[in-house]
Amino acid sequence: MITTLEPITYKFEPANLSPNDYKSDLHPIWCPGCGDFGVLASFYKAVAEQHIPTEQLVVVSGIGCSGRFPAFVNAYGLHGTHGRALPLATGVKMAHPELVVVAAGGDGDAFSIGMGHVPHAIRRNVDITYIVMDNEIYGLTKGQASPTSPVGMERKASPYGTVETPINPLLFALASGASWVGRGFSSRPKELVDLVKAAMQHKGFSLVQVLSPCVTFYDTYDHFKQISKPLPADHNPRDRMSAIKYAMDEATLYLGLFYQEERPTYDEGYAAKRAQAAKPNYGIKEIMGKYMR
Numbered sequence: 001m002i003t004t005l006e007p008i009t010y011k012f013e014p015a016n017l018s019p020n021d022y023k024s025d026l027h028p029i030w031c032p033g034c035g036d037f038g039v040l041a042s043f044y045k046a047v048a049e050q051h052i053p054t055e056q057l058v059v060v061s062g063i064g065c066s067g068r069f070p071a072f073v074n075a076y077g078l079h080g081t082h083g084r085a086l087p088l089a090t091g092v093k094m095a096h097p098e099l100v101v102v103a104a105g106g107d108g109d110a111f112s113i114g115m116g117h118v119p120h121a122i123r124r125n126v127d128i129t130y131i132v133m134d135n136e137i138y139g140l141t142k143g144q145a146s147p148t149s150p151v152g153m154e155r156k157a158s159p160y161g162t163v164e165t166p167i168n169p170l171l172f173a174l175a176s177g178a179s180w181v182g183r184g185f186s187s188r189p190k191e192l193v194d195l196v197k198a199a200m201q202h203k204g205f206s207l208v209q210v211l212s213p214c215v216t217f218y219d220t221y222d223h224f225k226q227i228s229k230p231l232p233a234d235h236n237p238r239d240r241m242s243a244i245k246y247a248m249d250e251a252t253l254y255l256g257l258f259y260q261e262e263r264p265t266y267d268e269g270y271a272a273k274r275a276q277a278a279k280p281n282y283g284i285k286e287i288m289g290k291y292m293r
């Protein structure tokens with residue numbers, strides 16, 4: 001059981017919906033067996049168990065097979081441009097802090113073209129959940145190496161094997177100061193439901209890396225099954241150094257909640273500034289006057 005520090009309380013009338021009620025009319029067009037099916041099913045359950053009304057939920061993505069995610073959810077959705085899920089999600093959250101905002105996408109979308117946005121969402125601590133379906137490849141464009149592909153990966157587009165050292169998404173997030181970091185596996189749906197729920201309940205930016213194999217271009221099911229296991233029971237998710245130690249282990253892909261901490265969110269910070277600016281004698285003229293000589 002994953003506990004949250006101070007569960008978020010959204011201001012909405014709880015909905016009484018089943019996971020099926022969160023399915024849109026569109027049937028996923030992913031290849032049979034794609035890991036993203038498991039992620040989507042876990043997501044339906046996670047939002048149903050939190051009783052989130054469909055009109056309070058927004059799912060935002062960039063481009064990729066996994067980027068189709070919002071289309072399959074009965075909620076507001078935004079299928080944006082490649083790598084831009086986080087700025088879009090940030091904009092939605094800042095304009096409507098009362099909404100539950102989730103960004104979803106792939107390893108390429110997140111850590112290749114979208115990488116410039118990740119540390120900024122982390123440091124701002126925007127109150128959104130980012131679900132990254134990591135299949136260690138570009139699925140949509142037929143199997144090119146991604147930033148999480150292992151060294152030496154031989155595919156059609158890299159016939160002699162890749163040479164770059166992969167990015168370790170959790171290590172990167174932890175080193176950047178992320179306030180919530182976890183890892184799940186599409187083949188372990190029960191744990192994934194709890195993990196996604198805990199991420200969404202966290203007040204601040206949460207990154208969920210989900211091992212989600214691409215059966216068509218890079219089938220890592222057996223490999224992920226062999227090398228993944230839950231974090232040890234004595235791991236303290238308030239201990240960043242312990243989280244970093246487990247994230248650095250590349251021989252074992254640990255699953256579960258690595259790290260969580262409470263700190264002010266971006267929308268809270270801005271709301272406070274807005275309130276400050278509304279005070280008498282605190283308009284832009286008075287403030288700018290301070291700096292004019």
Ligand SMILES: Cc1ncc(C[n+]2csc(CCOP(=O)(O)OP(=O)(O)O)c2C)c(N)n1
Nearest residue numbers: 063064065066082106107108109138139140
């Ligand atoms: C600006 C731009 N550059 C490149 C592309 C081509 N493109 C589409 S999806 C993609 C990679 C997707 O990989 P990933 O994010 O891992 O998603 P997956 O398909 O594996 O779920 C690329 C390079 C694009 N659509 N837009």
Ligand code: SF4
Nearest residue numbers: 031034065139214215
């Ligand atoms: S190409 Fe890969 S990532 Fe895309 S739908 Fe098929 S199995 Fe999934």
Ligand SMILES: [Mg+2]
Nearest residue numbers: 106107137139
């Ligand atoms: Mg991918």
